[in-house]
């Protein structure tokens with residue numbers, strides 16, 4: 001897996017949002033993407049997904065589109081259409097298998113394994129519109145497991161979900177990374193950052209800086225692991241060790 005950002009400049013509607021973004025993402029690592037509202041996190045994700053053309057520089061990525069998965073913010077999703085949890089999870093086969101070929105036995109077996117792993121087997125036939133925030137997030141992650149994503153991008157996956165779901169999602173994401181999936185996740189919570197991320201890309205003032213979860217924790221309270229359930233921001237980019 002190769003994912004490199006080379007002197008990347010990105011704009012939205014003609015206005016530059018990010019400049020000189022550099023860095024490599026290693027296979028099997030979890031990178032937290034951190035920044036204030038409007039810092040450009042979604043913009044960078046769009047560029048990595050190949051949906052936004054850079055105004056300069058490039059995203060070098062050898063992961064085929066069908067192995068890139070994107071889990072948007074829950075609020076951005078319309079989950080009112082009539083589809084069950086199992087049906088949603090099965091759509092994870094579409095990028096590689098196509099929507100028209102139908103499913104076969106191994107697909108159903110795998111979907112059952114995925115639902116069991118996420119603790120949602122009992123919800124298989126429940127319409128998405130009737131799920132809680134946490135149940136939905138499990139189902140959506142299930143879709144990316146089904147897809148066997150090599151590159152997974154998530155935007156605030158823990159927003160509005162219960163603590164047990166946070167545990168399950170954290171475990172599954174760690175497990176996916178251990179099996180080689182490269183994960184990039186927008187996070188706002190310091191505890192989640194320290195539990196989940198191997199490295200951190202902070203976006204501020206149109207620029208990016210790489211750092212570690214430990215460095216961010218130390219900036220907050222001298223590295224003490226206690227009481228760190230706090231927002232990560234504000235962070236002063238200039239004073240961050242890289």
Ligand SMILES: Nc1ncnc2c1ncn2[C@@H]1O[C@H](COP(=O)(O)OP(=O)(O)OP(=O)(O)O)[C@@H](O)[C@H]1O
Pocket residue numbers: 012013017035036037038039040041042043044
């Ligand atoms: N489609 C668009 N058209 C014009 N400007 C946009 C568009 N999308 C984003 N922007 C602008 O680009 C900048 C970066 O937005 P982006 O959504 O990438 O930030 P973000 O870090 O993801 O913010 P948030 O935490 O609020 O989701 C903002 O100033 C935003 O107003």
